[in-house]
Amino acid sequence: MLSAILLVGCRKDPALDVDVLDAPFALQLPIGAPYPLIPPENPLTMASVQLGKALFFDTRLSRDGTISCATCHHPDRAFSDTTPLSAGIEGRLGMRNASTLGNVAYHSSFFRDGGVPTLERQVIAPIQDEMEMDHSLEHAATAVAGDAQYEKWSALAYGRAVDPFVITRAIASYERTLISGWSRFDRYFYQGEASAMSASEINGWALFRSANLNCTACHNGFDLSDHSFQNIGQYLEYTDPGRERITLQPTDNGKFKVPTLRNIALTGPYMHDGTMTTLPEVIDHFASGGLAHPNRSPLLTTFVLSAAEKADLIAFLHALTDERSLDQVP
Amino acid sequence: MMHMRSIGTLLTFMLLFFVGCRPDEEVVPDPPVSPPTTLRVMVVPHWNGTPFNMNDVYVNVNDYRVKVQAIKLYLADVRLVVDGSETVVKDIDFFNLESGTASVEWSVPAGTWTSLRAGLGVPAAMNAADPITYPTNHPLSLSTGTWWSWSAGYRFLQFDGRYDLDGSGTGPVEELFSMHTGMDACYTEFDLDLGGPFTIPAGQTKTLTLRMDVSKFFYSDTDTLDLTTENQTHGENVPLALELTNNAVHSFSAE
Numbered sequence: 001m002l003s004a005i006l007l008v009g010c011r012k013d014p015a016l017d018v019d020v021l022d023a024p025f026a027l028q029l030p031i032g033a034p035y036p037l038i039p040p041e042n043p044l045t046m047a048s049v050q051l052g053k054a055l056f057f058d059t060r061l062s063r064d065g066t067i068s069c070a071t072c073h074h075p076d077r078a079f080s081d082t083t084p085l086s087a088g089i090e091g092r093l094g095m096r097n098a099s100t101l102g103n104v105a106y107h108s109s110f111f112r113d114g115g116v117p118t119l120e121r122q123v124i125a126p127i128q129d130e131m132e133m134d135h136s137l138e139h140a141a142t143a144v145a146g147d148a149q150y151e152k153w154s155a156l157a158y159g160r161a162v163d164p165f166v167i168t169r170a171i172a173s174y175e176r177t178l179i180s181g182w183s184r185f186d187r188y189f190y191q192g193e194a195s196a197m198s199a200s201e202i203n204g205w206a207l208f209r210s211a212n213l214n215c216t217a218c219h220n221g222f223d224l225s226d227h228s229f230q231n232i233g234q235y236l237e238y239t240d241p242g243r244e245r246i247t248l249q250p251t252d253n254g255k256f257k258v259p260t261l262r263n264i265a266l267t268g269p270y271m272h273d274g275t276m277t278t279l280p281e282v283i284d285h286f287a288s289g290g291l292a293h294p295n296r297s298p299l300l301t302t303f304v305l306s307a308a309e310k311a312d313l314i315a316f317l318h319a320l321t322d323e324r325s326l327d328q329v330p
Numbered sequence: 331m332m333h334m335r336s337i338g339t340l341l342t343f344m345l346l347f348f349v350g351c352r353p354d355e356e357v358v359p360d361p362p363v364s365p366p367t368t369l370r371v372m373v374v375p376h377w378n379g380t381p382f383n384m385n386d387v388y389v390n391v392n393d394y395r396v397k398v399q400a401i402k403l404y405l406a407d408v409r410l411v412v413d414g415s416e417t418v419v420k421d422i423d424f425f426n427l428e429s430g431t432a433s434v435e436w437s438v439p440a441g442t443w444t445s446l447r448a449g450l451g452v453p454a455a456m457n458a459a460d461p462i463t464y465p466t467n468h469p470l471s472l473s474t475g476t477w478w479s480w481s482a483g484y485r486f487l488q489f490d491g492r493y494d495l496d497g498s499g500t501g502p503v504e505e506l507f508s509m510h511t512g513m514d515a516c517y518t519e520f521d522l523d524l525g526g527p528f529t530i531p532a533g534q535t536k537t538l539t540l541r542m543d544v545s546k547f548f549y550s551d552t553d554t555l556d557l558t559t560e561n562q563t564h565g566e567n568v569p570l571a572l573e574l575t576n577n578a579v580h581s582f583s584a585e
Contacts, residue, residue: 111480113480115480115481115482116479116480116481116482117458117482118460118482120460120462121460121461121462121479121482124461124462124472124477124479125479125480128472128477128479129479129480136472136473136475137462137472138466138472138473164462164472165462165463168462241566244566245480245481245565245566246481248513248515248568
């Protein structure tokens with residue numbers, strides 16, 4: 001008994017052990033997942049990811065100390081939000097629905113219009129946006145600087161004190177570990193476990209891949225998205241210009257990045273503005289082919305589903321829900 | 331053993347002595363430091379020749395009452411020119427006119443020039459760089475508040491204020507205009523005649539005053555910027571951003 005207590009008492013806490021923290025972060029990848037591109041200048045280490053996670057949940061990054069990244073990216077919702085438009089400090093509403101952070105490690109551009117080229121730079125936006133955290137990154141760094149645990153992690157990961165550079169790198173590192181790929185669909189498709197999906201879900205998967213529905217024209221690959229920008233005919237006139245805001249090309253008006261379908265049952269409401277609340281509503285929109293906007297994607301087709309087929313398709317979408325947490329950090 | 335160590339110590343001292351006395355190691359006094367040659371660039375706003383103050387009410391070309399509350403801008407790739415030959419004097423600097431005027435000082439070579447060439451905005455390579463890499467006192471650091479995080483670029487020119495469409499009115503001037511240019515398409519080069527030879531003597535500080543006619547922000551030779559419909563641009567209204575940029579570069583004159 002005494003020796004057991006001693007052993008427990010002497011066990012090193014991995015969150016504090018310098019030897020452990022200095023080690024590379026062993027990213028867990030499901031079968032079928034490619035290794036994501038990790039920028040060599042910001043490698044994943046135990047310390048950088050631990051620090052990133054702590055900062056992700058730290059409300060001191062917002063000007064009035066009321067919200068953190070996790071306020072709008074709920075871990076139990078595949079790191080997305082449950083409201084159409086997320087509320088920043090003082091209830092200020094943003095202009096777009098908060099996307100899931102699952103598999104952002106595979107993205108080459110960020111935000112729904114793809115305006116930001118790196119995850120590190122993406123981190124700046126919500127902290128500084130007056131409709132979100134409304135803080136300057138420098139002041140946010142000052143707010144958390146001096147935290148003994150943060151400084152320890154920061155010194156180990158980046159060889160410097162907590163500052164704006166460290167905040168952007170650490171949060172990006174944590175977000176890169178949010179891998180999604182442990183759904184029943186993955187067990188069925190990537191691991192060959194035939195019983196992992198029901199007959200209804202398998203039929204929905206077949207419909208999903210069918211030329212008639214043409215979903216896989218954009219929702220393909222491991223992330224079930226090619227991350228292209230498409231106008232899906234949601235409106236005839238868009239109040240949000242979408243991709244056009246970045247490229248300044250009228251032909252990009254109303255185009256938004258194709259979202260992943262992983263965890264889609266958890267990440268509603270849907271569309272760039274969160275105006276569709278249910279999966280049946282989304283399916284109905286695509287079945288209609290969308291409105292005749294000049295930039296509407298030619299990949300959209302109209303289709304008709306029976307009630308049973310629609311139920312199968314929805315069942316398949318539910319099979320894309322991860323069965324384990326996206327968060328790999330202890 | 332002790333004897334050998336003593337001999338070694340003696341040899342070390344002798345070596346140090348001889349090395350220390352080598353004639354080519356004699357201390358050479360530093361050359362006299364000449365004072366730096368400096369160009370002080372001062373941006374001084376005015377309203378069609380009359381003094382300009384932030385938050386004062388003026389009547390613009392469309393007979394609208396306007397109250398300007400912020401003008402912030404970048405000048406980049408600044409060159410002094412004479413006889414077609416350019417000398418780059420500054421990569422980029424930031425001017426915030428919130429306190430009326432804004433001035434910066436640049437180390438430049440001595441010489442005489444007749445015109446200034448610069449870009450209004452942030453050149454593409456700088457606009458695509460990571461702002462975190464700049465130190466706090468750099469014009470492109472996040473501390474200037476000019477980083478447009480959604481586009482991963484900078485606001486080139488910020489022009490904010492209030493307006494009232496009734497130029498003869500006496501009521502509050504409270505409608506908001508907010509025009510921020512950015513994106514590579516808005517980066518615009520311009521030339522400015524210095525009005526004759528402009529000489530910066532070696533070792534001295536010379537001031538170049540850039541007078542900015544704020545009234546010209548609202549018109550060009552061919553068009554006016556009508557606040558009725560043209561009062562907001564934040565990346566989504568490129569024609570207005572380009573119009574404002576064109577007006578702004580023509581607002582400068584050298585004194």
